[in-house]
Amino acid sequence: xxxxxKFSMNGYNIVLDVNGGAVHVVDDVAYRLLDxxxxxxxxxxxxxxxxxxxxxxxxxxxxxxxTLESEGLLYTEDSYELHPAFVDRKKVVKALCLHxxxxxxxxxxxxFAAQGDFGGAKEMMSFEVGKxxxxxxxxxxxxxxxxxxxxxxxxxxxxxDVVKQLVEYGRSVxxxxxxxxxxxxxxxxILLDDEKIEYINKNMHNAVxxxxxxxxxxxxxxxxxxxxxxxxxxxxxxxKLVEGRDKDKYYYIRGTFTRENLDFSKDVMHFxxxxxxxxxxxxxxxxxxxxxxxxxxxxxxxxEEYENLAVKYADMLKSGKDFKFFxxxxxxxxxxxxxxxxxxxxxxxEYLAITPNGDMYPCHQFxxxxxxxxxxxxxxxxxxxxEVVKSFRDAHVYSKEDCKKCWNKFYCSGGCHANxxxxxxxxxxxxxxxxxxxxxxxxxxxxxxxxxxxxxx
Numbered sequence: 001x002x003x004x005x006k007f008s009m010n011g012y013n014i015v016l017d018v019n020g021g022a023v024h025v026v027d028d029v030a031y032r033l034l035d036x037x038x039x040x041x042x043x044x045x046x047x048x049x050x051x052x053x054x055x056x057x058x059x060x061x062x063x064x065x066x067t068l069e070s071e072g073l074l075y076t077e078d079s080y081e082l083h084p085a086f087v088d089r090k091k092v093v094k095a096l097c098l099h100x101x102x103x104x105x106x107x108x109x110x111x112f113a114a115q116g117d118f119g120g121a122k123e124m125m126s127f128e129v130g131k132x133x134x135x136x137x138x139x140x141x142x143x144x145x146x147x148x149x150x151x152x153x154x155x156x157x158x159x160x161d162v163v164k165q166l167v168e169y170g171r172s173v174x175x176x177x178x179x180x181x182x183x184x185x186x187x188x189x190i191l192l193d194d195e196k197i198e199y200i201n202k203n204m205h206n207a208v209x210x211x212x213x214x215x216x217x218x219x220x221x222x223x224x225x226x227x228x229x230x231x232x233x234x235x236x237x238x239x240k241l242v243e244g245r246d247k248d249k250y251y252y253i254r255g256t257f258t259r260e261n262l263d264f265s266k267d268v269m270h271f272x273x274x275x276x277x278x279x280x281x282x283x284x285x286x287x288x289x290x291x292x293x294x295x296x297x298x299x300x301x302x303x304e305e306y307e308n309l310a311v312k313y314a315d316m317l318k319s320g321k322d323f324k325f326f327x328x329x330x331x332x333x334x335x336x337x338x339x340x341x342x343x344x345x346x347x348x349x350e351y352l353a354i355t356p357n358g359d360m361y362p363c364h365q366f367x368x369x370x371x372x373x374x375x376x377x378x379x380x381x382x383x384x385x386x387e388v389v390k391s392f393r394d395a396h397v398y399s400k401e402d403c404k405k406c407w408n409k410f411y412c413s414g415g416c417h418a419n420x421x422x423x424x425x426x427x428x429x430x431x432x433x434x435x436x437x438x439x440x441x442x443x444x445x446x447x448x449x450x451x452x453x454x455x456x457x
Contacts, residue, residue, distance in 0.1 A: 213267020
């Protein structure tokens with residue numbers, strides 16, 4: 001089924017060919033013609049729009065659209081569903097989220113992990129559990145060479161000795177199996193010191209650094225255990241870590257925005273002003289009864305903020321500033337990874353989370369939900385419940401009714417499984433609020449690329 005999506009932003013009329021991925025910036029005539037192009041003959045189109053535009057304008061716009069269509073740049077058919085990479089995909093585990101610490105030294109108000117313990121006992125992962133997890137990843141990764149391990153919590157720096165032991169173990173076994181393990185650590189930074197910074201910069205392929213932006217915003221949502229602000233403790237440590245990172249290693253500052261800071265573009269700008277080049281601010285995801293949870297009535301304000309940020313961001317890029325906002329980075333070339341576009345994160349199949357006691361879950365957001373516990377890494381024979389695994393494998397953009405007809409399906413890849421289950425109790429029904437925000441971010445991303453291409457970087 002062919003599909004286009006059109007929108008106007010920042011003075012541009014933009015048309016996206018959904019299946020092919022081509023993006024076109026068009027004039028007002030072509031933009032209006034596309035409202036009626038597929039359902040009407042040329043003569044009917046000219047009659048419908050004859051009072052708005054001259055015949056010459058309509059002729060020119062019509063020929064332009066017809067040419068794009070004939071060249072396969074507009075109204076292309078969807079070829080992904082039958083693509084061998086999707087149809088014949090093999091089950092391989094590519095990534096693990098190791099919950100090395102179910103404890104935390106902050107008490108963030110919106111934390112889905114309930115102050116780090118996910119509603120259970122406060123505990124630390126032993127080396128033995130982590131070792132078994134690495135062995136399992138290697139044994140179940142097929143021919144995949146690059147593997148990912150994220151040290152997660154709670155706060156992983158609270159169990160840093162085990163983190164170091166696991167990195168050492170991974171390095172000791174990867175080459176004999178022709179694997180390359182890329183380690184990531186997600187940290188709030190409270191326990192960072194010179195020694196830990198040096199170790200992370202040497203051994204972690206990526207570092208995810210949690211901070212919510214401006215001091216007043218961060219300290220309101222992310223207090224320490226004794227109710228003090230955390231911003232001024234963390235910021236200089238993060239700066240030192242980032243300054244010491246080599247160019248071949250990644251990091252990003254990751255924040256969360258809630259109802260209490262719907263002006264979150266100011267938090268993104270705070271990161272930019274403090275010298276951080278790689279940033280992200282994620283919308284909070286929580287039940288309506290929580291006072292900071294985003295609601296449907298907040299969407300217009302959120303959309304406005306994304307657009308304002310996109311305009312500022314495009315101008316920053318155009319001026320040559322080294323700055324990236326994670327949600328505005330988009331692949332407009334419909335890149336080679338068909339599976340990723342159609343199936344998303346791979347939770348429950350390609351990606352697994354493992355708790356300190358070895359329990360295995362589809363991803364970190366399911367930890368503590370016993371209905372989705374898959375097994376335990378210390379079992380002699382690890383067998384996952386077939387129904388759960390199948391439900392995750394079958395949850396893709398061609399099986400979700402809301403996704404089939406959505407123009408954004410190849411950019412959001414069907415949305416977050418955990419959000420679908422937590423809000424709708426159905427993995428096949430995406431979290432609508434998340435969908436709407438994702439669509440706006442995609443539009444903003446496309447506008448930015450269009451501006452840069454037309455006006456030159």
